[in-house]
Amino acid sequence: MDRRSFSKALAAGCLLPFVNARLGGAGYARAATPSITVNAVTRVIEVNGKAATVFGLIGPDGKPGLSMDADVVSTVDLISVLSVETMIHWHGLTPTWPQDGVPGMPSPLLAAGETRIYGLPGGRPGTHWMHAHTLQEQALLAAPLIVRGKADKAQDAQDVVILLHDFSWKSPEELLVGLQAGGAMGGMDKFSTEGMAMAHDLNDIQYDAYLANDRTLDDPEVVMVEKGGMVRVRIINGATATGFTMDVGKLQAQVIAVDGQDITPLTATTFPLSMGQRVDFLCRIPAEGGAFPILALREGAPERAGIVLATNGAAVVKLPVAGVANGPVLTLDSEAMLVTARPLVATPVTRRFTLDLTGTMKGYTWAIGIPAPIKVAHGDRVEMTFRNTTMMAHPMHLHGHHFQVVAINGAAFSGALRDTVLVPPMTSVSVAFDANNPGDGWALHCHHLYHMATGMMRTVAYGEA
Numbered sequence: 075m076d077r078r079s080f081s082k083a084l085a086a087g088c089l090l091p092f093v094n095a096r097l098g099g100a101g102y103a104r105a106a107t108p109s110i111t112v113n114a115v116t117r118v119i120e121v122n123g124k125a126a127t128v129f130g131l132i133g134p135d136g137k138p139g140l141s142m143d144a145d146v147v148s149t150v151d152l153i154s155v156l157s158v159e160t161m162i163h164w165h166g167l168t169p170t171w172p173q174d175g176v177p178g179m180p181s182p183l184l185a186a187g188e189t190r191i192y193g194l195p196g197g198r199p200g201t202h203w204m205h206a207h208t209l210q211e212q213a214l215l216a217a218p219l220i221v222r223g224k225a226d227k228a229q230d231a232q233d234v235v236i237l238l239h240d241f242s243w244k245s246p247e248e249l250l251v252g253l254q255a256g257g258a259m260g261g262m263d264k265f266s267t268e269g270m271a272m273a274h275d276l277n278d279i280q281y282d283a284y285l286a287n288d289r290t291l292d293d294p295e296v297v298m299v300e301k302g303g304m305v306r307v308r309i310i311n312g313a314t315a316t317g318f319t320m321d322v323g324k325l326q327a328q329v330i331a332v333d334g335q336d337i338t339p340l341t342a343t344t345f346p347l348s349m350g351q352r353v354d355f356l357c358r359i360p361a362e363g364g365a366f367p368i369l370a371l372r373e374g375a376p377e378r379a380g381i382v383l384a385t386n387g388a389a390v391v392k393l394p395v396a397g398v399a400n401g402p403v404l405t406l407d408s409e410a411m412l413v414t415a416r417p418l419v420a421t422p423v424t425r426r427f428t429l430d431l432t433g434t435m436k437g438y439t440w441a442i443g444i445p446a447p448i449k450v451a452h453g454d455r456v457e458m459t460f461r462n463t464t465m466m467a468h469p470m471h472l473h474g475h476h477f478q479v480v481a482i483n484g485a486a487f488s489g490a491l492r493d494t495v496l497v498p499p500m501t502s503v504s505v506a507f508d509a510n511n512p513g514d515g516w517a518l519h520c521h522h523l524y525h526m527a528t529g530m531m532r533t534v535a536y537g538e539a
Contacts, residue, residue: 109149109191112140112204114156114184114215119288121241129215131162131204138288139235144199144223150192152184159183160210164219165350166202166334166493168474169194171513176207176473179515179533183208199223200334201308201352203237211523212246214239214288216312221334231304231356234297236381238347238370239288240281240313249279250524253438275435275466275499276374276403278524279315284372284379284395291369291395295381301363305383306330307355309370311347314523317404317467317496318370318379320345325366325383326358329412335476335491336415346404348469350494350521359383365390371401404467404496406482406503412490418478418506423457425450425509431462431470431497431520433530440464440520440530447515447535454509462497468530469496469521470503475534477507494521512536 110133117130133140142148152162161183163175173192177183184190198221205216218235226233242249287295299305309320321344328339331354345353347370359366363385370379376396384390427448433440450456457480460470471494479489481504497503519531 109151110134110140110142111151111153114152114154114160114162116156119214120293121283121285122290126241126243129156129206129210129213131215131217133217138237139218139220140204142194142196142219142221144196144221146196147193148196150194151189152192153189154184154186157186158210159185160215161207162204162215163207163473164192164194164202164204165471166200166219166352167194167221168197168476168511171474171511171516174473174513174516176517179517196221198335199226200331201235201310201354202334203310203312203352205312207517209246209250209523209527212242212249212314214241218308218310220308229306231306232299234299234305234307234381234383236286236307236309236368236370237312238310238318238379239285240279240316241283241285242279242281246314246523250527253278253524254528277316277372278435278466281316284313284316284370284377286370286379286381291378291380291393294367294393296384296390297381299359299383299385301359301385302361303359305357305359307357307368308352309347309355309368310352311349313349315349317346317348317373317469319373319402319404320347320353320355321369321371322355322357323366323369325360327355330354330356332412332490333476333492333494337490338413338415340411342408344402346402346408346496348404348467348494348496348521349523350469350471351492351496357383359385364388367393371397373401374403375400404498406496406498406501409479409489409496410482410487412479413488414478414491416491417488418455418491418508421455423506424454426457426459428459428461429532431460431464431468431530433464433466433525435466438524438528440525440528442518442530442532444532447533448518449535449537450509452509452512452536455506456509457504457506459502459504460495460497461502462499465499466522466525467496467498468525469494471517471519471521472507472534473517474511474513475507475509475516477505480504480506509536
């Protein structure tokens with residue numbers, strides 16, 4: 075897409091609309107099952123003592139988010155109560171390509187006041203989310219999307235969902251223009267390791283606030299839990315340009331799922347979470363009770379967000395937004411220890427691709443160095459290797475599929491099943507997936523919103539390769 079076309083797309087509130095994509099098959103027939111209603115709305119929240127007008131996705135219970143049943147195709151009525159066009163992507167689900175939720179691929183933007191009907195497959199139980207596939211994602215047009223199975227409903231564990239976000243009083247268009255004009259908005263955080271000739275670029279936007287369930291840490295959500303009880307904490311990094319390390323503090327905890335996919339339980343109290351990724355902790359509340367912060371530590375910076383789990387009568391101590399130290403820089407150390415509970419069936423790879431991730435802060439341009447689209451055929455076992463040649467990390471997300479992480483820097487292993495994988499600077503990560511969900515152009519992109527907006531996006535297309 076040329077710069078002029080991109081400017082028009084941005085003015086329409088969408089990213090890379092691919093206006094020449096076919097619209098065939100994009101009809102919306104109502105299924106026989108009862109529908110679930112999701113409203114795209116404008117709402118007001120409080121940020122740092124001031125009223126902020128943001129977007130939101132409100133479920134049938136009047137709260138942000140949506141709950142679906144596993145292994146069932148649910149009919150969802152998406153109703154826009156907005157005054158502008160939008161498009162919602164069902165991140166983590168694998169619908170048919172026409173219902174994926176990317177502007178022009180192949181469906182047009184959802185008009186103001188329009189209702190669109192989706193048939194969404196719940197698939198396996200898991201923690202997912204839904205968000206605008208436009209710059210409106212920055213303005214909090216996002217919400218949890220939790221798929222629950224019979225075992226989840228019968229499990230003797232309280233469910234707690236946390237959606238993280240980064241917030242700015244500037245519009246996303248202002249933020250993007252500022253990045254393109256002069257690099258970092260508000261200062262670039264750098265990180266150097268011994269022996270490195272260059273510093274990694276971490277945070278290119280200094281946000282005004284970091285939110286957990288719409289609230290800052292100086293006024294956090296307090297969730298009541300039982301003494302001695304189990305709590306499943308489902309955490310979604312819905313931030314557009316901020317990585318976090320999750321920290322459950324002194325709680326006994328195991329990581330039991332990433333990106334909505336079960337893993338062999340891993341004992342851990344901290345875990346890295348890049349943009350678009352999810353992690354589920356299973357935590358034991360001490361028998362004596364108390365108040366237990368669940369913190370999101372901003373990468374390479376002191377700011378924090380979070381909620382507090384508290385038992386009846388526990389004293390909740392106010393926590394400062396800024397910690398005493400910078401949050402850890404996200405690495406693949408934890409990734410290398412993850413083992414999926416359901417690995418891909420062993421079969422030969424029939425198609426391989428190497429994708430160089432390129433770009434620079436000067437002029438703020440980013441790309442995936444491979445011709446678009448990436449051609450696959452139905453039934454292929456596909457292996458992709460992301461090679462990051464830049465000094466910023468890139469969380470790479472593939473729509474419509476789940477992939478298994480199979481190598482880091484060329485060292486093969488049988489890792490987690492995911493839909494979004496972090497590729498740190500000067501690192502390569504290989505993933506494998508089965509081409510079993512045909513479409514003319516599944517989005518493949520960096521989940522840093524402004525990297526995607528400035529070119530780090532390609533498509534995976536089924537057909538003659």
